[in-house]
Every structure is written in structure tokens, then in C-alpha cells.
Amino acid sequence: MDNLRQKAKELLESKTVNLVIGYENGTNGKARAVFITDPEKTGKLIYDERCKQNLAVYLNKHEVKHYGKIAIVAPLMVMRSILVLVSECQVKKENIVALGIGEDGSLLDFPSLEVVEKYVAKIPLGNPQSDQEILDKLNAMTMEQRRAFWQNELERCFKCYACRAACPMCYCLRCTVECNQPQWISAPAHPLGNLEWHMLRTMHLTGRCVSCGDCGRACPLNIPIHLLTMQQAEEAFHMFGVRAGTSMKAESALSTYKPDDKENFIL
Amino acid sequence: MSRIGVFVCHCGENISATVDVAKVAEEASKLPGVVHSVDYKYMCSDPGQTLVKEAIKEHNLTGVVVAACSPRMHEPTFRKACAQAGLNPYLSEMANVREHCSWVHEKSEQTTQKAFDVVRTMVSKASNNAALEPIKVPVTKRALVVGGGVAGIQAALDIANTGHKVILVERSPSIGGHMAQLSETFPTLDCSQCILTPRMVEVAQHPNITLYTHSEVESVDGFIGNFHVKIRKKARSLDEDLCTGCGLCTTKCPQKKIPSEFEQLLGTRPAIYTPFPQAVPNKPVIDRDNCTFYKTGKCKICEIVCPTKAIRFDQEDTILEVEIGAIVLATGFDVKHSDFFPEYGKGKYKDVIDGLQFERLASASGPTQGMIRRPSDGQIPKKIVFIACAGSRDPAKGIEYCSKICCMYTAKHAMLYKHKVHDGEAHVFYMDIRAGGKMYEEFVRRAIVEDHVNYTRGRVSTIYELDGKLIVKGADTLLGAQSVEIEADMVVLATAGVASEGSEDLAQKMHVSYDQHKFFAEAHPKLKPVETNTGGIFLAGACQTTRDIPDSVAMASGAAVKVAALFSSDLLTREPIVARVNRIPGPSHSTCVGCFLCQPVCPYQAIEREDIKDRAGNIIKSLARINEGLCQGCGTCVALCRSKSIDLLGYTDNQMHGEVLSVLEEAFV
Numbered sequence A: 001m002d003n004l005r006q007k008a009k010e011l012l013e014s015k016t017v018n019l020v021i022g023y024e025n026g027t028n029g030k031a032r033a034v035f036i037t038d039p040e041k042t043g044k045l046i047y048d049e050r051c052k053q054n055l056a057v058y059l060n061k062h063e064v065k066h067y068g069k070i071a072i073v074a075p076l077m078v079m080r081s082i083l084v085l086v087s088e089c090q091v092k093k094e095n096i097v098a099l100g101i102g103e104d105g106s107l108l109d110f111p112s113l114e115v116v117e118k119y120v121a122k123i124p125l126g127n128p129q130s131d132q133e134i135l136d137k138l139n140a141m142t143m144e145q146r147r148a149f150w151q152n153e154l155e156r157c158f159k160c161y162a163c164r165a166a167c168p169m170c171y172c173l174r175c176t177v178e179c180n181q182p183q184w185i186s187a188p189a190h191p192l193g194n195l196e197w198h199m200l201r202t203m204h205l206t207g208r209c210v211s212c213g214d215c216g217r218a219c220p221l222n223i224p225i226h227l228l229t230m231q232q233a234e235e236a237f238h239m240f241g242v243r244a245g246t247s248m249k250a251e252s253a254l255s256t257y258k259p260d261d262k263e264n265f266i267l
Numbered sequence B: 001m002s003r004i005g006v007f008v009c010h011c012g013e014n015i016s017a018t019v020d021v022a023k024v025a026e027e028a029s030k031l032p033g034v035v036h037s038v039d040y041k042y043m044c045s046d047p048g049q050t051l052v053k054e055a056i057k058e059h060n061l062t063g064v065v066v067a068a069c070s071p072r073m074h075e076p077t078f079r080k081a082c083a084q085a086g087l088n089p090y091l092s093e094m095a096n097v098r099e100h101c102s103w104v105h106e107k108s109e110q111t112t113q114k115a116f117d118v119v120r121t122m123v124s125k126a127s128n129n130a131a132l133e134p135i136k137v138p139v140t141k142r143a144l145v146v147g148g149g150v151a152g153i154q155a156a157l158d159i160a161n162t163g164h165k166v167i168l169v170e171r172s173p174s175i176g177g178h179m180a181q182l183s184e185t186f187p188t189l190d191c192s193q194c195i196l197t198p199r200m201v202e203v204a205q206h207p208n209i210t211l212y213t214h215s216e217v218e219s220v221d222g223f224i225g226n227f228h229v230k231i232r233k234k235a236r237s238l239d240e241d242l243c244t245g246c247g248l249c250t251t252k253c254p255q256k257k258i259p260s261e262f263e264q265l266l267g268t269r270p271a272i273y274t275p276f277p278q279a280v281p282n283k284p285v286i287d288r289d290n291c292t293f294y295k296t297g298k299c300k301i302c303e304i305v306c307p308t309k310a311i312r313f314d315q316e317d318t319i320l321e322v323e324i325g326a327i328v329l330a331t332g333f334d335v336k337h338s339d340f341f342p343e344y345g346k347g348k349y350k351d352v353i354d355g356l357q358f359e360r361l362a363s364a365s366g367p368t369q370g371m372i373r374r375p376s377d378g379q380i381p382k383k384i385v386f387i388a389c390a391g392s393r394d395p396a397k398g399i400e401y402c403s404k405i406c407c408m409y410t411a412k413h414a415m416l417y418k419h420k421v422h423d424g425e426a427h428v429f430y431m432d433i434r435a436g437g438k439m440y441e442e443f444v445r446r447a448i449v450e451d452h453v454n455y456t457r458g459r460v461s462t463i464y465e466l467d468g469k470l471i472v473k474g475a476d477t478l479l480g481a482q483s484v485e486i487e488a489d490m491v492v493l494a495t496a497g498v499a500s501e502g503s504e505d506l507a508q509k510m511h512v513s514y515d516q517h518k519f520f521a522e523a524h525p526k527l528k529p530v531e532t533n534t535g536g537i538f539l540a541g542a543c544q545t546t547r548d549i550p551d552s553v554a555m556a557s558g559a560a561v562k563v564a565a566l567f568s569s570d571l572l573t574r575e576p577i578v579a580r581v582n583r584i585p586g587p588s589h590s591t592c593v594g595c596f597l598c599q600p601v602c603p604y605q606a607i608e609r610e611d612i613k614d615r616a617g618n619i620i621k622s623l624a625r626i627n628e629g630l631c632q633g634c635g636t637c638v639a640l641c642r643s644k645s646i647d648l649l650g651y652t653d654n655q656m657h658g659e660v661l662s663v664l665e666e667a668f669v
Helices: A001-011 A041-042 A076-087 A113-122 A129-140 A143-154 A164-165 A191-205 A213-219 A224-242 B021-028 B046-060 B071-084 B098-102 B109-127 B150-161 B177-181 B192-205 B248-252 B292-296 B301-305 B355-362 B405-420 B440-449 B504-510 B547-567 B636-640 B654-666
Strands: A019-025 A031-036 A071-074 A096-100 B004-009 B034-040 B063-068 B090-094 B136-137 B142-146 B165-169 B209-212 B216-223 B227-231 B318-324 B326-329 B333-335 B352-354 B381-389 B425-428 B453-458 B458-466 B469-476 B482-488 B489-495 B496-501 B535-540 B572-576 B580-581 B607-613 B617-626 B646-648
Touching: A001 A019, A001 A096, A019 A041, A031 A041, A031 B165, A071 A076, A076 B453, A096 A113, A113 B607, A129 A224, A143 A191, A164 A213, A164 B046, A191 A224, B004 B021, B004 B046, B004 B109, B004 B150, B021 B063, B021 B109, B034 B046, B046 B063, B063 B071, B063 B109, B063 B150, B071 B090, B071 B209, B090 B098, B090 B109, B098 B109, B098 B646, B109 B636, B109 B654, B142 B150, B142 B318, B142 B572, B150 B165, B150 B177, B150 B209, B150 B292, B150 B326, B150 B547, B165 B216, B177 B355, B192 B209, B192 B580, B216 B504, B248 B301, B248 B482, B326 B547, B352 B355, B355 B405, B355 B489, B381 B469, B381 B482, B405 B425, B405 B440, B405 B489, B425 B469, B469 B489, B535 B547, B580 B617, B636 B646
Parallel strands: A019 A071, A071 A096, B004 B034, B004 B063, B063 B090, B142 B165, B142 B326, B165 B209, B326 B535, B352 B489, B381 B425, B381 B489, B425 B453
Antiparallel strands: A019 A031, B136 B572, B216 B227, B227 B318, B333 B496, B458 B469, B469 B482, B580 B646, B607 B617
16 A cells, blocks of 8 residues: 555656546445545555455546546456557546555556557456356346346336446447437336336447456446346347457457458347 | 337238238237338339328328338338438338248138237337438548459459559569460450450559569458558568560579479579560569579579579568458469379370460460470370360359350350361260350350361260370260260360458458359349448459359459449448447446457457546446447347347347347237
């Protein structure tokens, strides 16, 4: 942790970056995001198992972009999110310094995002084990059982869109659900409209989800919606062999075509 | 509020026999926005169109729905009618109640209901239609012909003679194609090379034709009138400007025993070679796989003997980039070889050859100087069996189609053999004799009656070798499937014609569709035989299906006229059905967030980056922009865009949404 604070201080002092995004101690023993511009305040930075939020969600915010060069505390999910955002032209790679956090919590030295790419390539990627276990149980169900499970869960959704706000990849200026010329998805929270919204969110994140699970954590009703996008992340990998957030090139599974792509979904 | 006119066509009895057209018209008149609704026997007829035009003026229509056939048939007709009546043509819609309804259902109330549903859907779409203006794009008046066989040569010459520039690309070292390999041609028995070589020379000398042999198409981008083509000019290993074609190098090359592709492996050639004496261009090429210098680093005899010092061992492939307005594909065909037939020895019997090999044996310029000698020992065969339909019309071999040319060339082969070996016996096994063509049937008769070729109707089950003879076992189905056994000295298989090697790759490069046998697909089997589904790309010759010389030449001339027609005007009118990225006032400028994931999905490379700058020139936002010249209106980007920032003009989200809702509306009956 000292290394992290020291590095952040150096970066701010040398004006290499104008802002450091990281975690600090919040209320009730929780960790929360902190935005530091003053080198003297880098002592606030922490990193431990409570630091679960995907900080990359802030990178695309106008108020943050305005700082230009930014350093960000980056455990694996943040590294992958940064790579997705660079590949989708949302952040400039020269504007981001990743304060990489290794699996053991130690500070990693990333002189550039190319090094991040190389680091991510070496790590076996997938869903967190606890989530994958639930997914395996869901996948073992019959289609009727699974539908009943999701209808029961999604019925409670009241469309607060916290899931959307928590996701670094949900950065559109105008989300599809807000299109009303024509209104593809009905606005009120009712079972059909809820199903439509979550299906749409899942499809829009297919091939782009880095399995951070922040959407599920953000849900005030504890609906495990992160399982939807995590399932799709696995599907996309099995069908097209691509995982999101491994490259700065636009190689998203649903926007690229290779002649040997599977076509078994065509009936 | 829109004012829509509905015009329900009977199409004679095509629609009215199963659909109650009067009822559809009556119900349609009650739809919101519909101010006029009639039915008529032939809406596409002159009086029918007049009905539409007059209604537009009389009722001051803002949209027209014609319930008739597929838009592929008559959409242009009614768009023109609308335009003549002063209505923007893109405000008219076709409701397909023929192909999608009357033709596929029995007469019943539900059929009428469905016809009405289709009409209602299109009324809903039409009420959301917007006036569109056609897009004009410039045309590059230079054609590319791919393939230098007789079809490619003819197409290139015909286009060049209309005064337009042509680039002819051929992958082998010389133009000429399969026709240059043939000995004589049916049904006149004139020498193939004698009639072809003047055309080859004409190509070489024509001021409007640029010839690239030993070259291949590397990539094709763009669209009709504006293709951007990369041509890979493979290294010939010599300076073509210096080489005089004296041929000294080819005579001195120490490698002499390389099987010659032109001779169908029956003859040999050196490592530096011209495929045949009349080759155009008459410049040799070094076959690097077989050249002593490239293999061992020593030799360079050709370089030493070359009087003009033209040899360039270090030459590399060059990529030429050219702008092209129209493309003619004339890549021809290949034949299956004898190794395709396990029952006929799987290629291990040297004296079981294919038809193209026989052409070389019969050719005066061939490896035997026109004497029919069998490949194994050079003896003159006294008995030859010709087997037609070797592979063709054989679903078990995956070739269901008739190769069309084999009946005729088999008769020709038997005839040529009888003319050269007077005491020889020629037997032909056939399934049917297909001799449809001018003087074709007479030609086959001549072979049977005058040249005493024995025709046996039946197939050959097996061939095996016994005491230096080939035992051909077959059946004579005209004698009750009685088995026939012939001891032959040589067997010629009229093997199936198949798509040229690499045609699938080329089709994908060109975005041209192809059939299950990899032959290029025409746009319409009857009415658009030389067009492809990709605008500006045409077909000539055997790349579409195996065909003989007269057919290939005729098709090539047809393709050339299509190209000339395309080049006849300076501007090309294109449908305004293109995608467009929305624009809104600043600071957002567009709901597009510039993720550019739409860029790789566009099959036409039509999506560009647009930078919005402030007054100081700083980029404040990058967003996608559709190049309307390149966009083909496929809508893939529309489907991909998460923020729905792209819309397809003519098929906007609003239009499609209206259509879908209308489909889901409750039935009236």
C-alpha cells in the first residue's frame, strides 16, 4: 500500500498525471472511490479486499476526462475495462496510467497500456468462481425452470438503471431505452418491459463484459443481473474465442467477422 | 396527416383467384390515413398506372401503396408513375400480396385476411415515409477483366473497341486459357489455336488494353463505378521491357524435365519457359520452385546467355493499385483429372487420360506432334474407349450437373482419332447424347455414320490393366443391360468440368455469390445471366457454368455491352437507401458516442471518422459518418449501433416500428 501511495504521489508531483482515481476508507467500514489531485493527500489511498468497485466507470465521465492525464488504481477488472474503453475509442491510451494491482495485492509497474495487454494475456480469464458456480447450476436447469427463475428475479426490478450507471461499458449519451422515436422498449417497470431491458443490456454487453460484477452489486434489490452478462461473456468466448478487455484493437466478438466463425445459431 | 392511396391489383387471376381483392380494397379504405382505395385487373398496365397517377393528382396523395407483386418486379414501374404525377418516388410502397400471399395459399378468408394484413403493414410504413433524392456518383470509365481465356479476351476486346480502357489480368504466364490447349473445335473441326491466336495478338496490340499476365487480383474494395482494385503482379524474374522473347534462355536452361502444365503433364518444359510458342506476351517466366539457381544458388545460365541482360533473379512481386468502374469475371473452369476416379484406376494407369490430355495428344503443337500416341509407351493405340459423363451427372460423386461440353468433344475426339488412325477402333460409352446446338447433332451423326465410331449406351463400372491392355467393363443398356468388355489400348475420360481453382476465394474478394459447386452465381437465371448480385461485376464464360466456345464468346460480348452501358454516362444514379448517423445540436452533436464498433461490421468500408472541431481547431468529438457513395443500405451498422444513432433512409426505425406494430394489430374478419 505504501508503494501505491508513493507512486501516486510521484505521479502527481511530477505532473505526469493531474488526477489519481483510487479507493479510500469510507463510512461503515466500506471502501469507496477517491479522486486525488493534491500529492499530499495520496496517503488516503488504500487497497484491500473491500476494494471491489470497477473504477473504470469514471474514466468516461466528462468531469474526469477534463483532467487530461489520469492515473487509476487498476486491479485486473479495471485493466480489462481500460482496454475495452481504449478499443472503443472512449479514452485515449496516452491519457491513462494504470497503477496495476497484482493478484497478491502488490503494485505492478505498467509503463504503458501495451504492458497491461501483455500482463492480461498471461492471466487465465473467466467469471469469478462463486458466480460461475451459480451459472453452472442455472445452466443445468431446464429452459422452463430457468425462465421461471429469471421471471421471478426480474419482476422486482423497478428500472432505476443503477446497473447501467455502474457499468464502465454503458457509456452511451443516449441509451436505447431512452429512445422514444420510436419507443422500442416500454418505459414503465412491468414484467415484459423489465425482461426487454435486461435482455437488451445483456446483448449490448455481449463480447464487452469483463465480468467485474458491478452491475449486480449496484442493484438495490439484489437481483443477480451480473449473471446475465457473465453468461454471455462465456458464450462469446466459447463461440468466437474472444474475451473482452484483452486488446486495445476493436476485436469485439459481435462486431468482427472471421470466415471460420460458428454459424450453428442459424436454424 | 398522411393521405395515402391504396391500389389493389388482380394480376389477372394470379391474385384475384385466391384473394378477394375488392374486399381488401374496401377494408383498406377504412385504414387511418387512407383517402383512396381501388382494385384493378392489371395495375402495371398503362391504364393501371394512369389510375395511380390520376389519383395522386385528384386526391392530393402523400403516399401510395400498390398491393401487387414483389417489389423486385414492379417497384420501379410505380416509382416512375409516382414521379410522373409529381410525387416523390420514394413515397410509394409495394405490398407483396402475390408471392407472399396469393401464390402460396389456397382461396380462403384467411388468405384475404393476410392480403389485407400485408396492405395494412405497408400503409403504416408509407405513412412514415419521407421524400428521398437519388444519389449521383461518378463512374470510373475503366474496366477490369479477370481471366484471359477466350471469354476474357472477347470481353476485353469488345469493351476496348467501345473506346474504354481495359485492364486484363491473367494468372498464368500467357493469355489463351483452355482454348489455346485444344486441337480442333467442334462442330467445324477448325484448328483452335489458328482462330484464337489472332485475337490474342489483337489484345496485346490494342491501345486500350493493358495486359497483366502472371498476375492475380489481390483485393477489391468499393462499389459499382468506383472499385479500388489491387493487382498482384507476380515476379516473372525478368525485365519485361528488355526481354525480346528470343527464347535463348529457354533452350539453354539445364532443367528440361519439368512436367508442362500447358501440355497437361504429357510433355516437359524448362524452368524458364513460355507455356507455348504462340504465348502472349512472348516473355518467359522463371518457375522458382524448379529453377536450379533458386534451389542451389548456382547456375544463372539464363542470365549469362540473355543477349539483353533481362534476367532479374531478385525481382519481387509488385502490387498495382487501380481505379476501376466495372469488372468482368471470366475465370473459366478446370476439369477433374483421372485420379478422381477410383473405379478407373485412380490415376495410376498412364493410358487412362482426361479429355484435355487427349486434346494435347491430338494437337499438332502437342507433345506428340499430333500423332495419337499413348502416354505409357508411345505406341499408337489401336482401340480407344471414350467414356462420357465421367463424374458429371453423378450425385454419388457430388457432381449432379451435366458438364454440357463433353458429348460434343467426345464425338470430336473419336472423330479426330479415326482421321489419324484409319484402322483404329473408337468406342464411346455414353448416358445420353446431348448435342443441342447449331450443327451439333449433325456432327455427332457424322462421327457415328461416316467415321464408324461405336456408340454404346451404358456406363463403365471398372477399368483394370491386364497384359498391357486396359480392360473396360461396362453395360449396354440398349441390349438389356448386357455386360460389355473391351480390351482397349487407351481410355479417354470425358471428365466433369468444375469451377476454376481459387474461384471461391475470388468470389469472396469480389462479394459475388456462388453456387454449391463454386461456380459464380448470375443475378437472374433467365433475365440477368451476365450480371451478378453485386452491381458493376459481370460474368463471362465458364466461370458461371461449363460452356463451349460459342456460348462463352456470346456471353463475353453480352457482358461487354453491360459494361459499355454503365460507362455511357458520367454519373451513376444510386438508390438513396443509405445509412445515416444522426446529428443533433451541440454540445453532443450526435447521439453517436464514437465507439466505431460499426466500422468493422460494414462490408463496404463505408463508415468513416468525422471529427467535430471547435473554432480553435481542437477536436471536441469524433463520430461515425457514412460515405453515401459506398453505403449499400444493408443495415448491418443500424442493427449493431447500441445507441440507435444510425438510421437507414427508406427503412428508418420509425418506419419499421410502425410496420411491426401494424403487423401485431388485431384482425378485422
